[in-house]
Amino acid sequence: MTKVLAVHSHRGGTGKSSVAANVATMMARDGLDVVLVDTDIQSPGLNVLLGLEAGDIEYALSDYLVGTADIMSTRHDLTDRIGPDAVGRLTLIPSRPNPAEITRLVGQGYDAGLLDEGLRTVLRRTRPDVLILDTHSGLTNETLVALAHADSMAVVMRPDHQEYQGAGVSLTVTRRLNCPATVLVLNMVDEDGDVDDMMSRSSHAYGRAVTAVVPYTRTMARHPAAGLWVHHNPEHEVVPKFRTIVDRLLVG
Helix, strand or coil: CCEEEEEECCCCCCCHHHHHHHHHHHHHHHCCEEEEEECCCCCCCHHHHCCCCHHHCCCCHHHHHCCCCCHHHHCEECHHHCCCCCCCEEEEECCCCCHHHHHHHHHHCCCCHHHHHHHHHHHHHHCCCEEEEECCCCCCHHHHHHHHHCCEEEEEECCCHHHHHHHHHHHHHHHHCCCCEEEEEEEEEECCCCHHHHHHHHHHHHCCCEEEEEEECHHHHHCCCCCCHHHHCCCCCCHHHHHHHHHHHHHC
């Protein structure tokens, strides 16, 4: 049976999509059949992280939502982009990274129920080991649809006061949607930050421990592999953090 995972954040700029891409890549390299869906229609970015150029996207999730493509035609097999030692499979369903298309889709609107229908079709026809949904920040219609499908969810946040409050909103919603397992990820943590204090504050605020604290340094920001560490730099100190996230999501 497919495990459905969601990666969510209360606001943009938390590195949510990077977490989703690294988690999906690690699972596929481990031998799982993984489908990764970019439901962040308004600000898509997974294709960039995974090396899929805009010109290589024939059909995307946004095309399906406006009725110009079948959901199955939006799948892109990216297994060859995550290393020759990958023993599983990684398939990406991207959203269209085109400002004009995004404006058109958001402006004319679409039936959010189509997203639910499309996800169910992918699950029924491909039966992957894992389906990972990279959500839009906040609580949009498509985000609520994605969270309603999830067996487990990673809430990604940066360590500041606004994020602590916002993550609480997300956790309250997931409880109401009966998402059985949620993990907290403190991402893009400054190398000089007080990690123990951050973890203590988060645990006190939400009644659960932080699963992983992912650092972010100036060196990482300048590195050409920034974004997809588990593939381009598997020996980097940040990679075990993603291993912890993967293990917790799959067990939850």
